[in-house]
Amino acid sequence: MRKAYKILYREGTGELIEKKSRFIASFRPVKTEEEAQAFIEEMRKKYWDASHNCYAWVLGENGEGKRCSDDGEPSQTAGKPMLDVLEGEGIVNICVVVTRYFGGTLLGTGGLVRAYSGAVKEGLKACTVLTLVPAKKLLIDTDYNGSGKIQYLLSRQNIAILNSDYTERVIFTALVPDEEMLKLQADITEATGGKAKLEVSGCVYYSMLEKEVLLFPEL
Template identity: 70%
Template sequence: MRKAYRILYQGGTGEITEKKSRFIANLKPVEREEEALAFIEETRKRYWDARHNCYAWIIGRGGEEKRLSDDGEPGQTAGKPMMDVLEGEKLVNLCAVVTRYFGGTLLGTGGLVRAYSKAVQEGLKACTPMTVEPAVKLSVLTDYNGIGKIQYLLGQREIATLGIEYTDRVELTALVPDEALDHLRADLTEATSGRAVLLVTGEVYYGIFNKDVILFP
């Protein structure tokens, strides 16, 4: 069974200061290890004079691949708290890098854990998260008398229309969440007295950004 998952549609940057140490969090959507490694290297080059560039990434719709690094900080004080924040937000397909400029005062293990966690949380405030849900493309073929009922029904159920073609008949393509498919089939069949032809033409994932439908393979 396909499941919904959460991603960053847009990454972002946030910064905190703890006892004069600067912690700069950069987060970016990634879908492959190569993308995460490239982002980490890009960040290291940007902050070439920083003492630490710690990171955590989660890749895969189910979070199958995870990696983290303390990059010279005491063990479990940087990468692990960063990962805990990402997992707590149930986010996948993203990489977080926190750059630290040492301010001259030691923070201790507890202070470092709090600082790295807080930095990622601050970075997430500048990001745009998105819930990505499974759906099907449903082709609905009907006559001109039936299209009004179909569009009304889809509108009531907030089902997005991806396209519509007018020839001797009308063919409408709708984006239907997986869990709504069976009920919608029954309702469309009833509304058109069985005259509409319904055909699933593909499976996708989708999210909504500024009321626009964003499709994912």
């Protein structure tokens, strides 16, 4: 059964200062380990003079691909706390690099954990994260008498209409979340007396961004 999940859609950066040490969190949407590694190398070159460039990534619809690195910091004080934040937020297809410029004061293990995880949380505020909802494209073929009833049903259930084709008959292409499909099909059949023809034309994931419908293929 498909389920909704969250992805990093637009990258961002955030910064945190802790006892004069500077922590810069940089994010990038990634789909493969190769893309994640390329981003990490890019950040290492950009911040070549930094004390550390620690990273974490989560890949796959279920977050099955994951990795993190302390990059020279004490074990479990950087990469793992960063990864914990990403997993706690439930975001996948994401890579974060936290760059540290040492400020001259040791933070201790607890301080490092708070600083690295805090930098990730701060950086996420500047990113765009989307929730992708599993849905199907439903073709609804109806006569003109039934079109008004169908539009009312779709509007009442907040179902997006991707396309409307008015010829001898009316054909709507609706974007229906998986969990609402059976109910909507039953409602349309009842409202039109079984005259509307229904056909599922494909499976996608979708999200809303400022009232815009964004479609995504299955992973």
